[in-house]
Amino acid sequence: MTGKPKLYYFDGRGKMESIRWxxxxxxxxxxxxxxxxxxxxxxxxxxxxxLFQQVPMVExxxxxxxxxxxxxxxxxxxYNLYGKDLKERALIDMYVEGTTDLMGMIITFDxxxxxxxxxALIIERATTRYFPVYEKxxxxxxxxxxxxxxxxxxxxxxxxxxxxxxxxxxTVLSKFPLLQAFKARMSNIPTIKKFLQPGSPRKPRxxxxxxxxxxxxxxxx
Amino acid sequence: MAGKPKLHYANGRGKMESIRWxxxxxxxxxxxxxxxxxxxxxxxxxxxxxLFQQVPMVExxxxxxxxxxxxxxxxxxxYNLYGKDLKERALIDMYVEGTTDLMGMIMQLPxxxxxxxxxxxALIIERAATRYFPVYEKxxxxxxxxxxxxxxxxxxxxxxxxxxLMAEExxxxxxxxxxxxxxxxxxxSNIPTVKKFLQPGSQRKPPxDDKLxxxxxxxxxx
Numbered sequence: 001m002t003g004k005p006k007l008y009y010f011d012g013r014g015k016m017e018s019i020r021w022x023x024x025x026x027x028x029x030x031x032x033x034x035x036x037x038x039x040x041x042x043x044x045x046x047x048x049x050x051l052f053q054q055v056p057m058v059e060x061x062x063x064x065x066x067x068x069x070x071x072x073x074x075x076x077x078x079y080n081l082y083g084k085d086l087k088e089r090a091l092i093d094m095y096v097e098g099t100t101d102l103m104g105m106i107i108t109f110d111x112x113x114x115x116x117x118x119x120a121l122i123i124e125r126a127t128t129r130y131f132p133v134y135e136k137x138x139x140x141x142x143x144x145x146x147x148x149x150x151x152x153x154x155x156x157x158x159x160x161x162x163x164x165x166x167x168x169x170x171t172v173l174s175k176f177p178l179l180q181a182f183k184a185r186m187s188n189i190p191t192i193k194k195f196l197q198p199g200s201p202r203k204p205r206x207x208x209x210x211x212x213x214x215x216x217x218x219x220x221x
Numbered sequence: 222m223a224g225k226p227k228l229h230y231a232n233g234r235g236k237m238e239s240i241r242w243x244x245x246x247x248x249x250x251x252x253x254x255x256x257x258x259x260x261x262x263x264x265x266x267x268x269x270x271x272l273f274q275q276v277p278m279v280e281x282x283x284x285x286x287x288x289x290x291x292x293x294x295x296x297x298x299x300y301n302l303y304g305k306d307l308k309e310r311a312l313i314d315m316y317v318e319g320t321t322d323l324m325g326m327i328m329q330l331p332x333x334x335x336x337x338x339x340x341x342x343a344l345i346i347e348r349a350a351t352r353y354f355p356v357y358e359k360x361x362x363x364x365x366x367x368x369x370x371x372x373x374x375x376x377x378x379x380x381x382x383x384x385x386l387m388a389e390e391x392x393x394x395x396x397x398x399x400x401x402x403x404x405x406x407x408x409x410s411n412i413p414t415v416k417k418f419l420q421p422g423s424q425r426k427p428p429x430d431d432k433l434x435x436x437x438x439x440x441x442x443x
Contacts, residue, residue, distance in 0.1 A: 051315060052319050052352055052353065052356065063308070063311065065315065066315060067314065067315050067319070069314065070314035070315040070317075070318050073310070073311075073314055074311045074314070086295065086298050086299060089294070089298070090291060090295045093288065093291035094272060094288050094291045097288035097290055098273050101273070129273055130273065133273065
């Protein structure tokens with residue numbers, strides 16, 4: 001039975017947030033079921049709903065999809081956010097892997113014991129490894145979007161990454177004028193503008209309560 | 222300029238091995254330039270050849286591609302190993318992410334503190350036997366076909382085969398409860414391009430030894 005995609009995850013960002021962003025940017029409404037207890041998770045496991053016993057899981061078009069990248073690639077292709085040919089897709093894939101790595105550092109940060117956290121490394125990577133690449137890409141072709149003069153998954157994920165890093169270091173874009181302009185342009189796209197407003201499915205920054213819930217549900221030490 | 226793809230990486234498996242497997246399975250010849258020292262890596266970086274300062278990097282069709290998954294997806298797409306439509310591609314992507322997670326655990330093992338290695342090896346074997354292999358065993362059992370997706374050889378089959386061999390290196394009888402996977406392994410081994418890659422003298426790399434681990438740690442500051 002077709003209907004809105006349904007997302008199964010914790011009530012927080014984690015690995016599901018990029019999926020929320022992409023669906024929202026594509027203008028797709030979705031439902032969510034939040035994992036709050038170990039029992040809920042075990043029920044999903046028992047029902048055979050999680051291919052590799054993990055979330056994120058997204059019910060979409062008759063499939064129970066798992067694995068974040070697989071889900072994102074499917075959504076990108078289905079809603080024409082994956083470029084027009086194999087080479088554009090290759091560029092989008094490369095750009096997205098970069099922002100995934102950067103955002104991955106931040107996701108891990110919140111689950112790292114406070115004494116071992118290294119925010120400075122994240123900011124260094126953002127400003128010397130990742131942001132310069134996208135700044136340069138925009139400078140070289142002078143166009144609005146990262147790939148093929150068309151809005152794509154790469155643009156959505158870059159905006160998400162910029163906002164995540166800015167939450168930790170508000171001045172992080174100070175040396176990246178094109179990324180600042182990019183951020184403003186993307187924020188004004190109607191679907192994105194809507195997602196940025198209070199009351200949208202966008203999740204707030206993880207807090208201790210969220211971390212505790214995840215650890216409890218997944219029984220991680 | 223068209224020509225053979227050229228792979229830039231250390232002289233060992235690591236993240237590049239899945240790329241070697243896929244190219245070989247697709248029957249595509251490739252060249253390799255090995256990063257042997259820190260200076261080799263710095264030179265690549267200074268030349269602007271590495272988009273995010275990292276290897277793997279593969280020169281292919283006029284691009285300097287980086288990021289393992291992006292490279293693999295491109296090769297799969299180009300050589301018709303990515304299914305016939307979006308839904309088949311979704312299945313292949315899911316299956317490949319699973320084997321990537323399993324092989325990632327195995328790859329990291331030598332880089333973990335010695336005290337943790339025994340425990341982590343046990344975890345790898347447990348995950349292989351209870352989280353990953355049962356999935357592929359069931360897929361093959363449910364549809365009864367030769368290949369994982371769409372009755373056709375795909376990236377998912379190559380990747381699963383690679384993962385099986387790596388897991389067997391950890392525990393030789395790891396497939397003992399998985400008759401479908403045993404048969405699958407036999408079938409895939411006999412595909413001419415795969416058979417060729419399995420023979421001595423191919424570009425397939427051996428498991429990392431202490432010497433290579435030490436070298437890699439030095440080059441990449443691990």
